[in-house]
Amino acid sequence: MSDTDNISHPYRPGGSSPRVLLRRLREVMAVEEGAQERLDKLTEAIASNMVADVCSIYLRRDDDVLELFATVGLKPAAVHKTRLAWGEGLVGFVALNAQPVSIGEAQSHPSFSFRPEVGEELLNAFLGVPIIRTGQVIGVLVVQNKVTRRYTEEEMEAAQLVATVLAEIVAAGDLLEKADTAEVDRVLHRAEQLQGSPIVDGIMIGVAALHEPPAPKHKVFAEDVAAEVQRLKAGIVRLQKSVDDMIAQNQQLSGISRDVIDVYRLFAYDKGWAKRLEEAVLSGLTCESAVEQVQAENRKRMRRATDPYIRERLHDLDDLSRRLLRSLSGKSRKDELKLPKKAILFAHSLGPAELLEFDRKKLAGIVLAEGSDTSHAAIVARSLGIPMVGRCSAAVDRVEVGDRAIVDGGSGEVHIRPDKDVIDAYKEKLALFSAAQQEYAKLRDLPCVTRDGTEIELFLNAGLALDMPHLETTGASGIGLFRTELQFLIGPQLPTSASQEELYTQVLDEAKGKPVVFRTADLGSDKAAPYMNVSRESNPAMGWRGLRMSIDREGLIRPQLRALLAAGANRELNILLPLVTIREEIIAAREIIDKEIDRRVRKKLPLPSTINVGAMVEIPSAAWRLEHIAPLVDFLSLGGNDLAQFFFAADRESDRMAGRYDPLHPGFLSFLGMAADKANRAGKPLTYCGEQAADPLMAMALMALDFLRISVSASSVGPLKKLIRALDLNDLTAWLEPRLQSSTHSLRSELQDYVTGHNLPLN
Ligand code: PEP
Numbered sequence: 001m002s003d004t005d006n007i008s009h010p011y012r013p014g015g016s017s018p019r020v021l022l023r024r025l026r027e028v029m030a031v032e033e034g035a036q037e038r039l040d041k042l043t044e045a046i047a048s049n050m051v052a053d054v055c056s057i058y059l060r061r062d063d064d065v066l067e068l069f070a071t072v073g074l075k076p077a078a079v080h081k082t083r084l085a086w087g088e089g090l091v092g093f094v095a096l097n098a099q100p101v102s103i104g105e106a107q108s109h110p111s112f113s114f115r116p117e118v119g120e121e122l123l124n125a126f127l128g129v130p131i132i133r134t135g136q137v138i139g140v141l142v143v144q145n146k147v148t149r150r151y152t153e154e155e156m157e158a159a160q161l162v163a164t165v166l167a168e169i170v171a172a173g174d175l176l177e178k179a180d181t182a183e184v185d186r187v188l189h190r191a192e193q194l195q196g197s198p199i200v201d202g203i204m205i206g207v208a209a210l211h212e213p214p215a216p217k218h219k220v221f222a223e224d225v226a227a228e229v230q231r232l233k234a235g236i237v238r239l240q241k242s243v244d245d246m247i248a249q250n251q252q253l254s255g256i257s258r259d260v261i262d263v264y265r266l267f268a269y270d271k272g273w274a275k276r277l278e279e280a281v282l283s284g285l286t287c288e289s290a291v292e293q294v295q296a297e298n299r300k301r302m303r304r305a306t307d308p309y310i311r312e313r314l315h316d317l318d319d320l321s322r323r324l325l326r327s328l329s330g331k332s333r334k335d336e337l338k339l340p341k342k343a344i345l346f347a348h349s350l351g352p353a354e355l356l357e358f359d360r361k362k363l364a365g366i367v368l369a370e371g372s373d374t375s376h377a378a379i380v381a382r383s384l385g386i387p388m389v390g391r392c393s394a395a396v397d398r399v400e401v402g403d404r405a406i407v408d409g410g411s412g413e414v415h416i417r418p419d420k421d422v423i424d425a426y427k428e429k430l431a432l433f434s435a436a437q438q439e440y441a442k443l444r445d446l447p448c449v450t451r452d453g454t455e456i457e458l459f460l461n462a463g464l465a466l467d468m469p470h471l472e473t474t475g476a477s478g479i480g481l482f483r484t485e486l487q488f489l490i491g492p493q494l495p496t497s498a499s500q501e502e503l504y505t506q507v508l509d510e511a512k513g514k515p516v517v518f519r520t521a522d523l524g525s526d527k528a529a530p531y532m533n534v535s536r537e538s539n540p541a542m543g544w545r546g547l548r549m550s551i552d553r554e555g556l557i558r559p560q561l562r563a564l565l566a567a568g569a570n571r572e573l574n575i576l577l578p579l580v581t582i583r584e585e586i587i588a589a590r591e592i593i594d595k596e597i598d599r600r601v602r603k604k605l606p607l608p609s610t611i612n613v614g615a616m617v618e619i620p621s622a623a624w625r626l627e628h629i630a631p632l633v634d635f636l637s638l639g640g641n642d643l644a645q646f647f648f649a650a651d652r653e654s655d656r657m658a659g660r661y662d663p664l665h666p667g668f669l670s671f672l673g674m675a676a677d678k679a680n681r682a683g684k685p686l687t688y689c690g691e692q693a694a695d696p697l698m699a700m701a702l703m704a705l706d707f708l709r710i711s712v713s714a715s716s717v718g719p720l721k722k723l724i725r726a727l728d729l730n731d732l733t734a735w736l737e738p739r740l741q742s743s744t745h746s747l748r749s750e751l752q753d754y755v756t757g758h759n760l761p762l763n
């Protein structure tokens with residue numbers, strides 16, 4: 001038995017009864033007969049396999065009523081007569097909560113409701129399992145016994161396995177009369193409005209695409225088991241070969257995170273996994289259904305595992321299952337990346353590099369089950385102007401490829417299969433949105449000055465050449481932060497110095513003399529390019545990343561500095577160092593910069609007219625000792641995303657942490673105020689670059705704390721300018737100061753009251 005065996009095969013039922021049961025279900029399905037007869041035989045098979053006195057199947061009707069469709073043990077006359085409202089009785093309780101329920105003595109449960117027509121007076125033990133398809137409950141499978149007893153974990157898992165198969169055969173139309181199938185189909189394809197968290201503002205009406213598409217529609221039971229086993233074996237061999245090829249390819253590039261690939265390989269060759277799949281196929285399932293079954297068991301286990309290492313491994317296995325499905329269908333990853341026009345991508349989670357793999361002309365909206373607004377995927381989406389909603393797992397579960405969908409990144413609403421009325425309402429909202437944009441455009445050339453005369457400079461956060469036209473359209477003062485690492489994340493290999501020079505030259509040309517701050521590649525953590533040979537760390541955000549990596553690996557930063565100096569020849573060049581922790585790191589970086597300057601001097605190549613070097617303050621140690629950092633640089637930039645992450649010890653990529661702590665926490669604000677004071681005292685310009693400044697309330701607090709240079713994404717410039725021009729900054733500063741001592745967790749509601757009281761425009 002291999003080491004991974006206990007991970008990949010979490011579920012080991014007593015004996016092989018669930019597989020025997022599946023075989024029995026297959027036999028029932030293989031016989032040509034009427035729908036009701038089949039249903040009756042299925043319930044009989046389940047009851048006898050599980051040694052139950054009663055087995056019943058309830059299905060959901062269009063009006064959200066659960067109708068008894070088949071039973072063994074209850075009165076036959078109740079079939080198609082007994083109808084329970086959603087949430088009524090134990091069966092309705094199971095449906096409502098979409099969770100299995102096992103009770104030793106059903107009649108003592110508060111949800112028990114007595115229905116004389118079914119004849120369940122003598123029944124005690126109750127096990128109800130929801131029948132779920134694409135995240136929707138479409139029915140309930142019930143097993144009951146006369147004796148008072150608790151169903152074992154294994155019996156529950158067996159019932160769940162059967163419920164999964166039932167869901168598939170119901171949806172495939174193999175079990176019900178045509179009219180009933182159509183009704184289930186209607187339930188599954190209803191219009192739905194779901195609420196997530198707003199991440200990137202904007203509205204898109206488009207077509208759903210899935211980042212992890214399910215297996216294509218397939219049969220549940222195989223016709224020829226022996227042939228199916230062969231197909232599985234061939235699929236696994238192809239999968240193993242593709243993993244081997246991937247390894248060979250990456251050896252050549254001498255990159256990639258080795259251990260990830262090694263684990264893939266381990267799993268791909270894991271005999272236990274293959275055996276488990278084979279067992280499922282031998283019980284009569286098709287390869288695709290077998291992969292889905294084993295994968296579902298793993299997922300269940302994944303949810304229970306607390307050890308992050310095991311969770312990570314199980315994610316790998318999940319990914320491997322998807323690869324196997326692809327290998328079985330003969331599709332490639334390329335096929336999966338193909339998007340329809342106006343695609344709204346639904347994904348569980350998404351890294352910045354994955355996002356950039358998609359065709360940007362087609363990718364028009366993003367909905368994530370996870371995701372926070374300071375994650376790097378969010379930053380990339382913002383820079384591309386792609387509306388995005390996060391923490392909306394129900395939408396990701398329920399959507400199907402090709403569904404009409406609407407994403408509203410401003411409110412966090414997601415609509416799937418919307419009715420015409422909803423679409424019309426959104427068209428209207430879109431029109432208003434563009435009217436607001438037109439109004440902001442009118443502000444473009446007006447001064448960005450508060451009502452009481454303080455000038456605020458608004459800059460743009462950027463990272464792609466695509467961002468540059470926004471300088472013109474927004475009238476921003478320059479690029480406050482150019483995240484150069486995005487170029488490193490797009491391609492399959494390290495960008496050459498020449499291609500970096502090309503990008504920086506284009507950026508400077510398009511900036512037409514406005515200042516651009518280039519941050520040297522802030523790689524590592526979640527921004528690890530696949531070709532980089534970076535070993536896994538348990539806390540990568542606090543690991544080898546940013547400036548730490550650059551000064552350890554001159555081979556990474558020197559070609560970049562060479563490209564920057566060349567692109568900046570005869571013009572102003574601003575170089576920003578990310579993730580500074582202590583002053584010695586700046587000294588080390590400056591030495592490397594000097595080496596590249598000397599190189600150009602030796603080669604008699606022109607230098608930039610001015611070279612300014614800045615430090616990004618995004619670690620509390622650097623903010624706390626800013627007076628020691630500031631003298632070593634020409635300018636400062638405050639990275640609020642990372643600073644908040646470390647201040648609150650809350651992972652910015654974690655959806656569980658998203659929104660948990662508010663940057664309007666008075667302690668965080670006074671910490672920021674301290675940094676601003678120190679920068680001002682040192683006479684060094686300071687720009688706030690964190691995404692939080694897109695929130696007008698946060699921008700107000702920042703200005704009151706003396707951040708007079710703020711860098712945001714293009715869509716925030718107009719609304720912020722409108723707000724700034726209406727603001728009395730002296731009044732706000734005096735208002736804020738005493739509140740910084742407050743013990744509350746957030747000044748949000750007080751600031752909101754200030755806005756209302758002063759009639760300030762928010763959006
Ligand atoms: C930050 O940390 O606030 C920042 C601007 O940099 P990034 O989001 O790229 O880490």
Ligand code: MG
Binds near residue numbers: 618639641642
């Ligand atoms: Mg940062």
